[in-house]
Amino acid sequence: MPRSRQRLDLADLAEDLVWRDVRLTLGELESLPGARVIAGYAFTEILNNAIDHSSGYHVDVQVGIDGGVLWIEIADDGVGTLAHLRDSFELPDLFASIAELTKGKRTTMSEAHTGEGIFFTSKAVDTFELASNGLRWFVDNLRDDIGVGISEVVTGTTVRLAIALATERHLAEVFAEFTTNHEFARSRPVIELFEIGSEFVSRSEAKRLAVGLEEFDQVELDFDRVDMVGQGFVDELFRVWANEHPSTELIPVRMNPAVAFMVERGLPRR
Structure with missing residues (x-):
């Protein structure tokens, strides 16, 4: 009551x-x-x-x-x-x-x-x-x-x-979990919520996900319950967008083996 x-x-x-x-x-x-x-x-x-x-x-x-x-x-x-x-x-x-x-x-x-x-x-x-x-x-x-x-x-x-x-x-x-030097500097968007379904294959999906992430120093990308990602999605996010925004670190977390394979395969080689 x-x-x-x-x-x-x-x-x-x-x-x-x-x-x-x-x-x-x-x-x-x-x-x-x-x-x-x-x-x-x-x-x-x-x-x-x-x-x-x-x-x-x-x-x-x-x-x-x-x-x-x-x-x-x-x-x-x-x-x-x-x-x-x-x-x-x-x-x-x-x-x-x-x-x-x-x-x-x-x-x-x-x-x-x-x-x-x-x-x-x-x-x-x-x-x-x-x-x-x-x-x-x-x-x-x-x-x-x-x-x-x-x-x-x-x-x-x-x-x-x-x-x-x-x-x-x-x-x-x-606050401390997402803060650096008293600034809101880390984020953790949930990938699953950006589309209906659990497969992310296109560059347009990656672009929608990335909007606004340049505001952060570090972003954990939560891939929990995402079944599959495509080469275009990975390339757009982890190579194209990352190269355009070098001050933001993208950290993929909670990936299944298939997603981890595609993400690691698509990461730029040093």
């Missing part, structure tokens, strides 16, 4: 003031700095996204504790995160919007935002779900797993978060 449930007008809303009021209903957090810091960061980042990006009028905020787990749900009535990203970046479909969210530093308001909020929130909490425009992106950090599926949320965006009160995760450590 929710400890706090509110419908708020998005106009002139201040996310930190909302969190201050919500926090008063969650007395258990005061003696649990790990969960409290993560919850405060995640809540304010997601609510701020609704304020600045949704083009909606209202947001419904619910927070509760059940079985030693803090849960948060923030739902706006705007255009939907995935449709907004698709239209702003001229992406081919909504699945590509989900893929862009796994990169970090991708924002439609670069003058006011860094593009870090959803990226780090999805990695700081135990479970994260973003539902928008009929699709849902789910991240389970306890199982190191992700998923994409159909959602009943077709209007606006609904984000659901869960954090164990006894979590041993620390927000500073989450």
Whole structure:
């Protein structure tokens, strides 16, 4: 049962003031700095996204504790995160919007935002779900797993978060994993999310994947559950793009033997 449930007008809303009021209903957090810091960061980042990006009028905020787990749900009535990203970046479909969210530093308001909020929130909490425009992106950090599926949320965006009160995760450590000299310098896009299916063969697929990666010093390319890659995809990404962006190091990880063979075969010879 929710400890706090509110419908708020998005106009002139201040996310930190909302969190201050919500926090008063969650007395258990005061003696649990790990969960409290993560919850405060995640809540304010997601609510701020609704304020600045949704083009909606209202947001419904619910927070509760059940079985030693803090849960948060923030739902706006705007255009939907995935449709907004698709239209702003001229992406081919909504699945590509989900893929862009796994990169970090991708924002439609670069003058006011860094593009870090959803990226780090999805990695700081135990479970994260973003539902928008009929699709849902789910991240389970306890199982190191992700998923994409159909959602009943077709209007606006609904984000659901869960954090164990006894979590041993620390927000500073989450940032440190992707930071060099206090700069967001490392990314880990999930290859599987960039196309429907598990085969990546074309140069155009590689080009879509690589958009924005030059913003990072180091990028781990997660090939988990990718069955096959083609010569054109590998050459475009690891030779052509890498030669054009020598300051960004591409590191392929979690490859099956077939993918590893193609990637190693396509890497430039020294």
